[in-house]
Amino acid sequence: MKVRLFKPSLGDEETESIKDTFSRAWLGLGPKTREFEKAWANYIGCKESIGVNSCTAALHLAISAFKFPKRKKVLVPVLTFAATAMAPLYNGLEPVFVDVDKDTLTISVEDLEKKYDKDCVAVMPVHYGGYPAKMDEIMDFSRNKNLKVIEDCAHTAGGEYKGKILGTLGDISCYSFEEKKCMTTGDGGMICSNDKELILPLKSSRWVGMNKDTWQREKENSINKGNSHWYYEILELGYKYNMNDLSASIGLAQLKKLPVMNKRRMEIIGQYLDGIKDCLSLMPALPYDKSQKCYWMFMLRVKNRDKFISFMQQKDIATGVHYMPLTLHPYFIQYQNQTPNALSLWKEFVTIPLHADMTDEEVNYVIENLKAFDKLN
Template structure:
């Protein structure tokens, strides 16, 4: 076999949706983006949803709109993708890395408290692999301190957690639609909030400072009831070129309609993995997966024989990865605070396994068979 680690789940519906953009000859920021925002907002139950070209852009703008004091500190998970921390640097802020909870590998609330100082202005809390970090503790604590909370939801699509959707606990939630995520627009992201005042400048920030509907404006070019100033716009904020386009949004609308089924398929795969590894002594699930309640972008295992397992699975046609090298170990972040021994120790044991909604039972059973064969060899 040759089993991929990640892949998007596409069909004829996505091609038809893209063809619709071609037929209208409108592929930039337009009505599909507006409709995608509307449907995502309804899906999540939030007041505001702004579509962007990446979750990295969402994280950057989330911190930008908070107008935090330059040079102040932002607490962030050590075990995460680079964007969670580079967004802090983009805003002339200083990352402080928080260690992982030893069981879930999400943000450790205890280490967060220990690393807080008076010059901290915000927290970027990552729901690592899709499992909730303890936002039920973090958010009330942050409010007491008067600091903002951004939820990095790149690995999840907002399931319920203790009565509230992930991404709506903090001030702003950021989601990813990159090709390997739970649903995709090729590249893309969404910024969501229930604080309309906080994100009021977001549409201008995403489109070089212009807060104007490009699609509606274009309709006025030949409208003889509109005066000659139909083209007029003003730039009042320093913005970025971060908007989503209609091509991406057309795919997103189809993917959103399929999302529940794709999540169900992924959850079924995770349950098979977890149940299949019950007898394994040397290969264990990375965290206490709960696929009946949460959705996960990553399924990984922990093993003392990390490199041996990667090579063994490679020999048998099973793709693997490692998510992630802790940011405290990356050269870019060496000078920043935050000893994170738990995250760094976990990294030495993590192996990511194939997980996507098109995995067949035959493929999953084959991976489990090889994992148990490996376990028998090293037990």
């Protein structure tokens, strides 16, 4: 048996939705993207959502919405994917790396307070693996210091914090629909906020700075029957970051299945937690809460990680490491500072298979092998 680490859960629903988009023969930015944006806003309960082609693009544009003066600083957890820290840099701002909490591996509020100085303009909490950052404390601190909060929700889609959906607590939130994530559009992302005025200008930023996209002009022209359908104005330096209707049609089908996919992932996590409760050489990496609605990945802390990875490899069970602290990468060494928790803890992290299509047989096979490894160690 070969067990994949992640796998998009795709079926007839997605195929039918793609066929519908094919039959309209409008694959670019258009009505399906708008439909998906509205459905997404409705799902998380926010006022506006803007579809883009990745969460990386979403984070870049989200920060740009605030028009911060250049060379200001943005507080970013050191344990995250590179895109979180690149977003300030794309905007001419400096990332300041903050250590993580030892238990939740989300941004440490204690260290946030230490790293803050008067040049800081924003903070980017990451809900690590879907585990909620300490949003109450982060919001209190941020409001006090006049920091904007951009939630990096790449690892969650429907997870909650104290009864509120993650991505509705900060000023702007950004989601990922890359193929391995909680749900997918192939590649894709969403920028969400309750402040419409703040993010609506990003519609032009995602469409090369134009005031109207092609679908909008087509629609207006079919009503006005004029001859100026070709006319648009470029208002700013923009990017080709739009979501397209082909991706959105996959997203619409995936969104309908998301609660079932989230439930299945939670079921598997429950089985993993029960299965490894007596193991001494490995433990859950996070204080997973079985009543949570959505986690994206399941991570262990294993003392002898290399040995564990080789053992699993021999059994054809895929593993991963999320993540090496960013300041260990050559590019980010220049931004290195004190993050002792992340630098010591990450050496034990291993991600094991978790996706909605995993069969009971596969889950049991993984658990059997976790126990077998534990017995030998």
